[in-house]
Every structure is written in structure tokens, then in C-alpha cells.
Amino acid sequence: MPFVEIGSIRLHYLDEGPPDGPPVVFANSLGTDLHLWDAILPLLPAGLRIIRYDKRGHGRSDCPPAPYSMGTLVRDAECLLDHLKVRDCVFVGLSIGGMIAQGLAVKRLDQIRAMVLSNTAAKIGQPAMWDERIAAVQAGRIEALADSICERWFSRAFRDSGQYLPWRRMLASQPAEGYIGCSAAISGTDFYTPTSGLRLPTLGIAGTEDGSTPPDLVRETVELIRGSKFRLIRRAGHLPCVEQPTEYARLLTEFLHDTGHK
Template identity: 65%
Template sequence: MMQEQMITRPDGTRIHARITGPQDGPAVVFSNSLGTTLHLWDAILPFLPEGLRILRYDMRGHGRSDAPEGPYSMGQLISDAEAVCDAFDIKDAMFVGLSVGGMIAQGLAVKRPDLIRALVLSNTAAKIGNPKLWQDRISFITANGLAAASDEIMRRWFGRDFYGTPDMTPWKAMVEATSVAGYTGVCAAIAGTDFYTPTSGLRIPALGIAGTEDGATPPDLVRETTDLIPGSKFALIRRAGHLPCVEQPAEFAQHLCDFFSATGHLRA
């Protein structure tokens, strides 16, 4: 059964969320990347086991969520994710975050350990880029729009097997359809984030996933962040870039399933 809901935040922003699966199923929460919607995860869903309670949402400024004027803070993005989980009474979830979604995952795990029992940190880091890089991107997109930046974004996102193919077209369109206020607002949140210290204090199961051709968060950066958490695991997906769940959905899903099993998240 699928349920959709708009969760209204204290500042009036509405966050769009979608949940599927049985009420008592093991919870898995997915948080997507800058410039994408909850549909980022569509391709992997058929490869996941039945019986999971799967929660996806559009972060503020993206998809069907509202796009207030920015800048946004990482604290806001984390609180939005928290509110979405609370709205559906999610506890002890496996939280899967990609790129900025992985930053949200780290922050939420520190803030609300009751919500998250294990983390999947895909193509992300405790700190991504530097303030000047993000300010330059904000300035360019504010002046020229996302269509002017979308090809460069695609080159960072996708490996050489996927870039330029017809399969890339809907992803380019998704970026270009993103609100400029929403995109640049989240850029500002990333620019101000450094989670090295809080993430190094986490003591929960964690899996890092990287793509060999990722131009945004290279494998060494992902591994460095994952290694902050004692006992963590790391998986490298070859011939994939920043969105391996799009380019290699079966392999990505298999890593999730293996991690579900290793952490006891799937019920016998």
C-alpha cells in the first residue's frame, strides 16, 4: 500500500513524502541528492526484498516539496528528515543517503539515534567541497539558470558508459526542472557543513558506497568518511559515477540487501 503526505514544517514549508510496504515491516528511509527527487531510487526498488517499509521524500526545494527562498541550513534539512520520519512513526530505520542525503543521514544519526539503527552513506562525505566552490556555483546558477549548468552536472554525475546516452535525458531534465531557489539553497547548506567530528562519534553499523567514476565525491573521499565510523564496511561500484543507483541498480541493491542481512535488518 502506498501513502503520500505533505508534512508542514514550522516555517510553513511543505515536504512531500511517500511510503510503501507493511506498517510493521523493517523501515528503510531514502534521502536523495542535490538536483534529484525521490524518483532517484525507482530503479533499485524492484531488486529489494518484499516486506520492507520504504520511506522516500523530496528534500525542500526539490520535486513536489516547497521551494522557499534560501539559503537553507543543514540543520533545516536534517530537521525536515526528522519530521518526515516522525510523521510516519519510523524508528530503528536503515537510512540510505546519497550525496547531500548522506550528509543528512550523518547529522540525523547524531541528533536522533532512536530513528536510525544503521547507515548507508552513498557517494557522500563528512565535508564536500569548500565554501568558495559552492558560492561560485550558487552565483553562476542564480545568474544563468540550471539549464546552463546541467551538462557540467551530468559530467560529474555519470560514468562514461552512461553519459550522453538516451538514458541520461530524464536526469538532465530533472535537474533543469529543479527550482533555482531550491538548488542554490541546498548548495548553501552543503557549503556550511563539516561533520568530521560528529560522524567520528557514531557507533552504529555503516556501509559506504562509491562509484569509480564519481566526479563529485571520489571513492577516496567516501572511504575516508566511512572510515570515521568504527567497524564500517565499504563497497566500490565499477563503471558508475555519482549516482550508482541509477547506472548500476542491481549491484547497488545487492549491496543494500547484503547489508540488511549482515545487520539483521531483514526478519527471517
């Protein structure tokens, strides 16, 4: 399996498609691994170079002791793209992945030519909320929060169908230390000012049933960037690429065409 050494840790990644294809980089949400994107990839245009990775503390990447900072998570992504010699990618970030996208765009515009901010914000929640969540995970591991998290992640219809269960298992299988570390990174992040200075093609995506980053919060962040576009996916929660993969892939494909990234 492909890994890259970044400082004292190894990040797990997948680099698929033609090496000279237009690069699209995916960064997933808190509590998920790079398989979050599996359903949409076959629906995207042929010829893309698709890069996915497990952020530190998730999936097959190393899990150093918590807490982590957002600057560290941004640097991980930066070092991975440098290792893979990626320039001018479209960076698709969901939730904490969208925060990483914002931080990386501020730092390395040579790496990112356009970005998708999916179910994310410049600031997510308040420190007290994250402190409570961290304490709950420390006391009972992620399993203690799994049901309440899935209520925010997925629409009622998706939960009632039982289709959410593999994703609940993915969530509960993540290292508690990694979840705590990334929660601390989100808690300490406020990108309103730096994101408002960005000038690159940006698509915002929100789900109507998202209990973690409601549509108005996503829209508020996307509108900080002049010329950005905002799209709403109905009957979807915090992970619309899981609940509505066809619509998600359609919006992403449209954005790739609009930005000439094909």
C-alpha cells in the first residue's frame, strides 16, 4: 500500500488514474477514511488523476498522540501533494477536509487552482462543544457518540433504510486518539478572515438534512469567496457523496467542466 513519510508519521494514500491526467484531490471528513468517496468515483469523467488520503489518526495512516492543529493537517496535505508532484489540482474537501482545503489554498495556491467546499465552514462549532465531544470519546471511545453522530450525518430515510450501518462501523473503527486530535484541530480553527481573501474558483455543496454543517453555514463560508457557486443537495445529510452519489458526481463534473479541469 502506498504511504508517504511526513515528519515522524506515515500517511496512507491512493493515487489512481493516468499520472498526466488533471489531478483531483479528495480530503474526507472527521471519523471517515478515504473510502468515503468510493461511490462517486466511477461516475466522474474518465482521464482524471484521482488522489485520496487518510488524514493522520484515520484509516491506515499513523495515529500520533492528540491534540493536532489545523496547521499540521494542512501541512500533511501540502507535503503529500509535493511528494506526488501535484500542481494546479481541484481540491475537494468535506467537513474537516474542507477546512484543510481552505488552509491549503491560503498557503499554496500553486497546488490548488480550484476547490470544492463540501459540508464545511470557515468555523465549525464552538470550543465548548468540541471539549464535550472530546471528553465523551475519552470516556467511552467513539462508540459512545456513534448514534448521535449518524443522526447528524444522514437523513432519516437513509437511517431508516439501514444503509447507514457500514458508515457507522467505519466511524466506530477509527482510532479514538485520531478523532480527538482532529476534533481539537477543528475547535481551534477560524478561517473567516483568511478565506475571505481567497480568489479562486470555488463550489460549495451542502445537504438539506445536514445536522453538522447546515446549509446556511456552508453558504455563509462559500460567499466569503468572490465569484463562488453554491449548490444544495436535497435528501442528504452531512455526507451527500454517500447518500446522493449521482447528484454529487454531477455537480462535481459540472464544476470540473466549468473550470476547464478535464
